[in-house]
Amino acid sequence: MxxxxxxxxxxxxxxxxxxxxxxAEDLETPRDLHRVSFVGSGAxxxxxxxxxxxxxxxxxxxxxREASRETVRAPFQGETLSYGGxxxxxxxEPDAEGTPRxxxxxxxRGEHGEELVVDRAIVARTVGSHRDQQLLTxxxxxxxxxxxxxxxxxxxxxxxxxxxxxxxxxxxxxxRVALTDYARHVVTWNDNCVFCHNVGPRxxxxxVTERFSTEVAELGIACEACHGPGSEHVRVNASPLRRYxxxxxxxxxxxDPTIVSPSRLAPARAADLCGRCHGxxxxxxxxxFLRDGDPFVPGEDLALYxxxxxxxxxxxxxxxxxxxxxxxxxxRLSAYEYQGYAQSRCASEGELTCIDCHxxxxxxxxxxxxxxxxxxxxxxxxxxxxxxxxxxxxxVRPEGARGVVVEGPAHxxxxxxxxxxxxxxxxxxxxxxxxxxDSPPRRxxxxxxxxxxxxxxxxxxxxxxxxxxxxxxPLDDLFAGDPIQRAAVTAALGRLDRSHAVGPSRExxxxxxxxxxxxxxxxxxxxxxxxxxREIAGxxxxxSQFSPTDPRPRRMAQLGSLTQALGVAPLGPxxxxxxxxxxxxxxxxxxx
Amino acid sequence: MDESRMNETDxxxxxxxxxxxxxxxxxxxxxxxxxAGLALEAAHGLKLSAYLDDELTRLLxxxxxxxxxxxxxxxxxxxxxxxPLLARExxxxxxxxxxxxxxxPAGFALSVIAHPxxxxxxxxxxxxxxxxxxxxxxxxxxxxxxxxx
Numbered sequence: 001m002x003x004x005x006x007x008x009x010x011x012x013x014x015x016x017x018x019x020x021x022x023x024a025e026d027l028e029t030p031r032d033l034h035r036v037s038f039v040g041s042g043a044x045x046x047x048x049x050x051x052x053x054x055x056x057x058x059x060x061x062x063x064x065r066e067a068s069r070e071t072v073r074a075p076f077q078g079e080t081l082s083y084g085g086x087x088x089x090x091x092x093e094p095d096a097e098g099t100p101r102x103x104x105x106x107x108x109r110g111e112h113g114e115e116l117v118v119d120r121a122i123v124a125r126t127v128g129s130h131r132d133q134q135l136l137t138x139x140x141x142x143x144x145x146x147x148x149x150x151x152x153x154x155x156x157x158x159x160x161x162x163x164x165x166x167x168x169x170x171x172x173x174x175x176r177v178a179l180t181d182y183a184r185h186v187v188t189w190n191d192n193c194v195f196c197h198n199v200g201p202r203x204x205x206x207x208v209t210e211r212f213s214t215e216v217a218e219l220g221i222a223c224e225a226c227h228g229p230g231s232e233h234v235r236v237n238a239s240p241l242r243r244y245x246x247x248x249x250x251x252x253x254x255x256d257p258t259i260v261s262p263s264r265l266a267p268a269r270a271a272d273l274c275g276r277c278h279g280x281x282x283x284x285x286x287x288x289f290l291r292d293g294d295p296f297v298p299g300e301d302l303a304l305y306x307x308x309x310x311x312x313x314x315x316x317x318x319x320x321x322x323x324x325x326x327x328x329x330x331x332r333l334s335a336y337e338y339q340g341y342a343q344s345r346c347a348s349e350g351e352l353t354c355i356d357c358h359x360x361x362x363x364x365x366x367x368x369x370x371x372x373x374x375x376x377x378x379x380x381x382x383x384x385x386x387x388x389x390x391x392x393x394x395x396v397r398p399e400g401a402r403g404v405v406v407e408g409p410a411h412x413x414x415x416x417x418x419x420x421x422x423x424x425x426x427x428x429x430x431x432x433x434x435x436x437x438d439s440p441p442r443r444x445x446x447x448x449x450x451x452x453x454x455x456x457x458x459x460x461x462x463x464x465x466x467x468x469x470x471x472x473x474p475l476d477d478l479f480a481g482d483p484i485q486r487a488a489v490t491a492a493l494g495r496l497d498r499s500h501a502v503g504p505s506r507e508x509x510x511x512x513x514x515x516x517x518x519x520x521x522x523x524x525x526x527x528x529x530x531x532x533x534r535e536i537a538g539x540x541x542x543x544s545q546f547s548p549t550d551p552r553p554r555r556m557a558q559l560g561s562l563t564q565a566l567g568v569a570p571l572g573p574x575x576x577x578x579x580x581x582x583x584x585x586x587x588x589x590x591x592x
Numbered sequence: 593m594d595e596s597r598m599n600e601t602d603x604x605x606x607x608x609x610x611x612x613x614x615x616x617x618x619x620x621x622x623x624x625x626x627x628a629g630l631a632l633e634a635a636h637g638l639k640l641s642a643y644l645d646d647e648l649t650r651l652l653x654x655x656x657x658x659x660x661x662x663x664x665x666x667x668x669x670x671x672x673x674x675x676p677l678l679a680r681e682x683x684x685x686x687x688x689x690x691x692x693x694x695x696x697p698a699g700f701a702l703s704v705i706a707h708p709x710x711x712x713x714x715x716x717x718x719x720x721x722x723x724x725x726x727x728x729x730x731x732x733x734x735x736x737x738x739x740x741x
Contacts, residue, residue: 046710047709047710047711048709048710049647049648049709049710050709051709240711243711244711244714247708247711248708248714249703249706249707249708249711249712249713249714249715249716249717250705250706250707250708250711250713250714251706251713251714
């Protein structure tokens with residue numbers, strides 16, 4: 001018996017030694033993740049339940065969903081949305097098996113007043129779950145985005161022309177918008193949204209038949225979008241010996257070449273991973289992308305396959321993307337965060353990367369800021385001298401303005417990001433922080449497409465310009481700027497928390513916002529003005545006294561009631577005419 | 593009876609002290625793991641997040657409690673029924689059984705310490721060896737029982 005035990009022990013030890021050598025070699029063997037298939041987040045959650053649970057509440061996870069009672073956020077209880085003479089009716093109907101399906105029926109009045117059904121579409125999938133939820137319908141080989149969407153924050157239906165920066169189409173004020181304008185943002189999902197809103201997308205566009213055979217590894221953004229395809233990782237880690245060699249039973253932590261851990265990547269490669277979607281790009285091989293998908297796998301250099309769009313990027317020799325950037329090259333639309341990051345000295349001279357401040361597995365899903373990096377912590381981690389209040393007070397004085405501006409304390413209450421990452425980026429009816437981290441440049445003048453500087457976003461009345469009389473007051477942009485300048489000032493008017501001491505009074509702000517709601521040609525800007533007005537006037541979000549996409553006569557009536565209720569004195573006709581006369585007609589289109 | 597015959601008979605006779613020791617260990621183990629069970633119930637009752645929020649910790653401690661209590665009962669049964677079947681020279685079975693009784697639940701319980709996501713801590717290495725020891729001991733007891741019959 002003793003001999004048998006000894007023999008068994010020797011055999012076991014020998015096996016362990018051989019296996020240990022094999023595991024050690026395997027852990028040093030790089031893998032080509034292009035050759036690895038996806039397994040889906042269910043397989044990941046089996047071994048990584050905490051990571052799966054912490055990612056589950058993020059808006060990334062629920063980016064694309066099959067339509068169901070659980071995923072569709074809108075009620076579909078007979079609501080309607082009117083836009084330019086079209087009426088969208090939202091209803092729920094049971095299918096053959098009794099499962100509810102969500103239907104959008106679009107009608108318009110015929111020449112003799114009869115109601116004509118223009119379209120009847122069944123919601124197949126949803127896109128987005130944060131601020132807006134867009135809807136997709138299936139049309140033969142493709143999914144198509146519907147012209148209406150559900151505003152989650154405000155619990156109301158919106159037309160997509162309001163969600164994007166699009167000017168009012170011809171005929172809106174007469175309730176006779178052309179169908180092409182009504183369906184202006186109806187786009188195909190298979191060659192567009194699919195790339196960033198899913199895992200492992202392969203559009204499958206046949207260049208001859210122009211038909212799609214689209215496949216995705218998983219709807220929405222799941223584990224393998226950032227960690228790379230996981231079949232090899234799952235296969236090799238079925239061995240407990242390998243797992244314990246990797247994590248040492250909780251006592252160690254080694255890199256596994258079968259999977260990508262973003263925190264182990266070099267800062268630039270980690271940023272590439274996020275930049276794949278948070279940085280609009282262009283490729284020379286669009287045919288390959290539309291057939292086989294984006295060949296990029298996490299951990300690679302993004303530049304191998306595509307290049308980020310910048311202001312000077314050309315298409316057929318034309319700088320068609322320039323309007324998406326401020327005149328100094330800073331992106332002014334969302335989904336260009338990667339470009340802003342790349343333009344920052346924190347990235348080019350430091351080692352900052354996206355996941356230094358953001359986290360996929362912790363923090364508030366809105367913004368996904370690391371809890372330890374909220375407030376100024378994200379900056380003082382490197383710029384630690386500024387933790388000292390005296391040095392900070394010195395720091396916040398604009399250069400060359402000593403003795404002109406108020407002393408430090410008033411500015412010390414301002415967060416680092418308010419000046420160095422100001423809200424000058426437009427994204428779906430909100431002004432977001434620029435990810436170009438820089439010293440606030442002073443705007444040379446009030447040219448269209450000049451970036452509003454960080455000072456201007458609080459000193460809306462130009463009260464910071466005493467030392468620079470040539471500079472224009474930012475409020476001029478409210479009417480004279482291009483749509484994004486107008487949106488930026490509109491949003492700033494609604495932020496009373498920090499700027500009330502230096503900007504216009506609350507009453508003046510309300511009067512200005514009411515003007516924007518009445519006359520701005522962009523429903524997105526009007527919508528932002530309505531949100532800003534609600535904010536400063538304390539109007540409940542569910543209040544439906546104003547509809548930004550209604551024709552002007554109807555808006556006038558709504559605004560009349562609002563003005564009376566709020567007791568706001570309107571701007572004088574001369575002031576209004578003077579401001580309005582300078583309005584820019586430059587259109588900004590968001591590429592889709 | 594000469595001395596050598598007497599020694600041989602002693603070696604083949606069961607060891608009453610061993611049986612008594614295992615019964616003591618069995619009762620002590622049962623008491624200890626019943627106490628541990630009470631602690632787990634308290635963790636549920638008091639909604640202790642360190643216990644409730646970690647599914648693997650819950651599983652490991654539940655396994656430790658279940659194996660500890662069950663093996664204590666096995667040890668009691670062994671003290672009453674198994675030990676008398678074995679010759680005094682056959683101390684291996686008892687050592688294997690007591691070893692499994694100690695190491696199997698301890699392996700589960702200690703592996704909650706600093707465990708990585710999805711896997712128990714390194715102490716889990718005790719479990720397969722203890723499991724093997726238990727199986728060998730039970731087989732030897734089955735064989736002894738068959739011989740006695």
